[in-house]
Amino acid sequence: MTNMGKVTWQLVKERGHKLLQLLGLYLLVMMILVVVSLLGRLGASELFGIGVSFGMLTAIAGFLSLAVSQERVWVSNRWRLVPIANWKLYAASTLANVVATVLLWLLLGLIILALAMVKPVQIDWPIEAVPFALSFGCLFLVMLLLLGCLISLAHMLSLMITDFLPGMKEKWLKGLLTFGVVLVALKLVAWFFDGISWLFRVMGFSATAVDYSTGTALTAQISQVIIVDMWLAIAIFLVGSVCLSLVNCYLLRYWVETKQAQQTA
């Protein structure tokens, strides 16, 4: 039997390698912009703004790349033939995505920090914002985890259902079914968020955290309330992710088979 740690490490290495390619592209663009900025064609705040925006785009592309890699694991012989329990393979792949995402964010953060040092920019961030930023980062990470679980659920459900369909009708029905499953999954997400809002109200917590995306300046008092709310949301998202993962592990064990005709890719 193969050790779960080894599988996780291998997955982290491979996914990390893909993310490094994305990061390389980001770095290249930023270097060009720094040169343009040093030539006086770009202001410090503009450079910082572009750096942050492009960094967010890189993070989104990274998430998509990781999601694709994750879904390939369930249907590729290369991974499914590894002598390891299905739930361990699922956990290893999910953990690898979390680790790779955190590494990408850290590296992006370091590059943006370096950018701010090359051309110093005035940022009005109170010291209280640090724990808030940390909580926000965790919340965002757990949201991505939940989204990843939902993508896997939609993928596995579509695979399971299409296995029952007659071969002749499979192609067009598969497309239709996938569309239906994605719609249902989106509806589930909407219900989940409604549930969280309801829970916030019932428990008497402020829902300011949800509105923070407007970028309002925070006082220490408000941020403390928001941080508590955020950690509650993190806990709820985590519970949601665990519940979805249990369903996914069941589907992986009993229903999801590898593709029969594959090419190396």
Add this chain to the structure above:
Amino acid sequence: MNEALTIQGLSYRRNQKQILKDVNLTLPDGQIVGLLGANAAGKTTLMRLIAGSAIHFRGTIAVAGETEVALRKSRVSFSTQLDGFDANWRVGQVADVMAMLFADFRSEDYIQLVSLLGLSQKQRIKRLSKGNQRKLGLAVTLARRAQLYLLDEPFDGIDVMTRKAMLNSILQWKPETATMVISDHHVEDIERLLDQVVVIKDQTVVAQEDADNIRAQGQSIETYFESFYGGETHD
């Protein structure tokens, strides 16, 4: 003699179609077995079920007495293990990854096999021809110290010289106590290797015979196989 593979009452349906029905099969240790059948007879599906890449079946499958799927996987080396590897990787890199994921993978054996089959460690997988990709698949499969090897149509689309090199590798590298199942519908390719013949027809195993018994009756394996299909086995 111990049993390398025991299958009882195996049935498998997919897409509203019965692919295998009530398959019963027992293979002893140390044999090379030809799994013969026409196209779409269910040879690949049977191998996928044994290896654990197809899962939703009825019946029992035991490899060296083990039915639990993860343990079964640790005892089977299936020729489709290469599916899903990054095509940009080099031949040499495959060994590191396989050694990490399979405790029974022998990198030194892999390196020798790759060299024996005329592949370069530095070549990228995507640059390999179809024949060389088959060779690579064979090297990856044989470099494991498994109890059961499953080779699914290993010579499909391969030229005569390459086939010879691959056949020699199979004979040279198969551990003595391990059993190897080779599926093919071009019987002449593997005829001389076989200790046993298993024929699949009408979604089930219709015959299992010692190759020496067939030869003793003055029949070639190919003639024996074609007798089940009335000479209509080819593409």
